[in-house]
Amino acid sequence: MRQNLELHRLSDCIVRRVTFFNPKMTMAEVQTLPATLRRFQATEEGFRWEAVPLKHYKPEGSHFRDITRQVLFGPESGLPAELRYFEVEPGGYSTFERHEHVHAVLILRGRGRAIVGEQLFEVQPFDLIHVPAWTWHQFQAAEDEALGFLCMVAVNRDRPTRPVPEEAEQLCRHPVIGPYVRL
Numbered sequence: 001m002r003q004n005l006e007l008h009r010l011s012d013c014i015v016r017r018v019t020f021f022n023p024k025m026t027m028a029e030v031q032t033l034p035a036t037l038r039r040f041q042a043t044e045e046g047f048r049w050e051a052v053p054l055k056h057y058k059p060e061g062s063h064f065r066d067i068t069r070q071v072l073f074g075p076e077s078g079l080p081a082e083l084r085y086f087e088v089e090p091g092g093y094s095t096f097e098r099h100e101h102v103h104a105v106l107i108l109r110g111r112g113r114a115i116v117g118e119q120l121f122e123v124q125p126f127d128l129i130h131v132p133a134w135t136w137h138q139f140q141a142a143e144d145e146a147l148g149f150l151c152m153v154a155v156n157r158d159r160p161t162r163p164v165p166e167e168a169e170q171l172c173r174h175p176v177i178g179p180y181v182r183l
Contacts, residue, residue: 038072040108046087047109047148057086058095063162063183066092066141075155082155087148088112088141093182096138096171097160103131104152105139112147113140115177123147136163136171138182 038049048054049070057067066089073083085108088094096115105114107127114121114129115138121129123139131137141147163171163183172178 046089046146048087049085052085061095064093064095065182066090067094072150080155081152083150083152085148085150086139087146088139089146090141091143092147093140094138095160095162096136096181096183097162098134098136099158099160100133101154101157102133103129103137105129105131106150108148108150110145110147111142112145113142113180114138115140115180118174118176120177120180123149140180140182 038051040047040049045054046068049072052070052072055069055071057064057069068087070085071082072085073079073081075082086094088110105128107123107125107129109125111122111124114123115136116129116131117135117137121127123129139147139149168181168183171181172183174181
């Protein structure tokens with residue numbers, strides 16, 4: 001599972017040595033990226049981390065709205081985790097889903113709400129949210145303000161599942177989260 005690129009300087013182009021994380025490797029065997037600094041800055045399109053590609057949240061679908069992601073640290077970091085930044089435009093939301101892996105979330109900017117299980121949290125900068133395994137969850141930006149958050153997950157993780165029609169009907173009737181669930 002190891003892939004390497006040697007570090008060379010070719011004019012202004014730098015190719016970094018990359019090693020994908022393998023859980024059987026010892027820390028002494030893991031080659032990581034050199035020390036880097038990436039700044040968080042306002043752009044015309046919203047807040048972004050410089051020198052980090054902007055990606056679609058997911059390939060396509062109608063089960064999420066107005067959300068992008070940036071992978072800040074992935075397997076090349078030598079850690080068994082991936083740290084991502086999500087930017088949700090005003091009124092936007094992530095997919096309502098659950099999966100085996102957990103999330104550790106830190107709200108960086110804006111306001112919104114997080115549905116986690118049967119709880120509804122109004123969130124603001126520096127709130128921490130733990131999403132346990134197999135727990136329904138969704139992040140939503142306020143109607144008048146974007147929501148930006150960091151999310152850490154395991155590199156090796158399962159695929160999320162969405163509610164089947166019977167589950168969706170039950171979730172939408174829930175007295176606390178039902179009025180807020182976006183499918």
